[in-house]
Amino acid sequence: MVRRVLDTLVADFQVIFDRDPAARNWLEVAFCYPGFQVLLFHRVAHWLHQMGIPFIPRLLSHIARFLTGIEIHPGAQIGKGVFIDHGMGVVIGETAIVGDYTLIYQGVTLGGTGKQSGKRHPTLGENVVVGAGAKVLGNIQIGNNVRIGAGSVVLRDVPSDCTVVGVPGRIVYAGGVRVNPLEHGQLPDSEAAAIRTLLDRIEALEEQVKQLQTQQHLTIPHGWAMEETRTPVGASTSRGYSVAPNCRIQDKAIEEFLGGGGI
Numbered sequence: 001m002v003r004r005v006l007d008t009l010v011a012d013f014q015v016i017f018d019r020d021p022a023a024r025n026w027l028e029v030a031f032c033y034p035g036f037q038v039l040l041f042h043r044v045a046h047w048l049h050q051m052g053i054p055f056i057p058r059l060l061s062h063i064a065r066f067l068t069g070i071e072i073h074p075g076a077q078i079g080k081g082v083f084i085d086h087g088m089g090v091v092i093g094e095t096a097i098v099g100d101y102t103l104i105y106q107g108v109t110l111g112g113t114g115k116q117s118g119k120r121h122p123t124l125g126e127n128v129v130v131g132a133g134a135k136v137l138g139n140i141q142i143g144n145n146v147r148i149g150a151g152s153v154v155l156r157d158v159p160s161d162c163t164v165v166g167v168p169g170r171i172v173y174a175g176g177v178r179v180n181p182l183e184h185g186q187l188p189d190s191e192a193a194a195i196r197t198l199l200d201r202i203e204a205l206e207e208q209v210k211q212l213q214t215q216q217h218l219t220i221p222h223g224w225a226m227e228e229t230r231t232p233v234g235a236s237t238s239r240g241y242s243v244a245p246n247c248r249i250q251d252k253a254i255e256e257f258l259g260g261g262g263i
Helices: 002-019 026-032 034-050 056-068 190-216 245-258
Strands: 109-111 135-137 162-165 170-173
Touching: 002 026, 002 034, 034 056
Parallel strands: 109 135
Antiparallel strands: 162 170
């Protein structure tokens, strides 16, 4: 029992040096890392909670929240090597289960969706990365090696080795590629990919309309004069047709979105 507790504390301490390049020495980690400090409080509070001792576990949790800005219910099960980076605003509910070596950033909520009793908070597998501000809600299962993008809202189960982005969270399979947990900023933009697909489809339809108009000698509406070759930059979009000024503004907005502008 004592050996297991010591192994857990050592893993909690060591993982900070593995995942945070700003961690320079053990004094900084021990006294200046709220994610590590709150786990010390929580492991004591959780042990007392399991012993059935009233009030004291919640008091320790409340003190830890006051000191660190991180709220973990004494009933939550936290695995070894969990790193809560910065951590301000993190909330972990009573029946939540967090697997070994999970990485959690600030503003994350592992919460419930109502006042139902029993298991009502999420279960996270091992090596999960939860980005800043993400909300994982309800009694759902998050598999191993899952990455949840910043600001995402996850309401359904997620299989292992997946990436989740968006509101509500959309699953993007990683194809078995092993990803560094610190590269959580390199996430796909599923909305931009969907819009790009729609634009490609529109371009194909416009080409068909052009061919039909050529065959039937129909007049093409003003603002959609198709050209056989691309027109100079500034006079047309990148898709090969000249447009009226208001259309150029719209196409510029689309290109900026696809390129990440304003996101």
